[in-house]
Amino acid sequence: MSRFIFRSALGKTKYPSIILNQIPQSTPSSLHTSAVNMAKEISKEEIRKRLTPLQYQVTQEKGTERPFSGCYNKTYDAGTYACIVCEQPLFSSETKYDSGCGWPAFNDVLDQGRIKLTPDLSGVGANLLLLISQPGRVRTEVTCAQCGAHLGHVFDDGPPPTRKRFCINSASMNFIPKKDGKAGDS
Numbered sequence: 001m002s003r004f005i006f007r008s009a010l011g012k013t014k015y016p017s018i019i020l021n022q023i024p025q026s027t028p029s030s031l032h033t034s035a036v037n038m039a040k041e042i043s044k045e046e047i048r049k050r051l052t053p054l055q056y057q058v059t060q061e062k063g064t065e066r067p068f069s070g071c072y073n074k075t076y077d078a079g080t081y082a083c084i085v086c087e088q089p090l091f092s093s094e095t096k097y098d099s100g101c102g103w104p105a106f107n108d109v110l111d112q113g114r115i116k117l118t119p120d121l122s123g124v125g126a127n128l129l130l131l132i133s134q135p136g137r138v139r140t141e142v143t144c145a146q147c148g149a150h151l152g153h154v155f156d157d158g159p160p161p162t163r164k165r166f167c168i169n170s171a172s173m174n175f176i177p178k179k180d181g182k183a184g185d186s
Helices: 029-041 044-050 053-061 125-133
Strands: 079-083 089-092 115-120 139-144 150-155 165-168 173-177
Touching: 044 053, 053 150, 089 173, 115 150
Parallel strands: none
Antiparallel strands: 079 089, 079 173, 115 139, 139 150, 150 165
């Protein structure tokens, strides 16, 4: 394969293996199948009725809320953050921290099997030279493994011990306060 990005005869974009090898691999395909099945159970119309326009845009159309506008950006109460679409618990308040980025940030998830990580190549078209010269700059999208809802992105600039910063839209989550004051899986 050439070191350059090119279009195949079918018109699909090909990316050099040097770039794709540095992108984190997603969760097992069985989880993707589970997400597809969950998506079939909940129709887009039903999801649109249940969610606010912003929640729908973020979770179903891969949107991003404005920085510092989300209701959970500065929330530090003990509890669990769950997917707004399917209610699967995803993050604990024990791993939440103030990254200063304007969105809720976590340095870990409750269970790696509850999220799916995929390369986010949106907006790369105008920056092909950057993509080739600095493949580490490709963002990694975070979605709910159960329903496929877009949650946000993960970066490798978080605090120890994980060095991860899960930058998650408030509009994609629901906060469930812990009754006994301790955070964790509800």
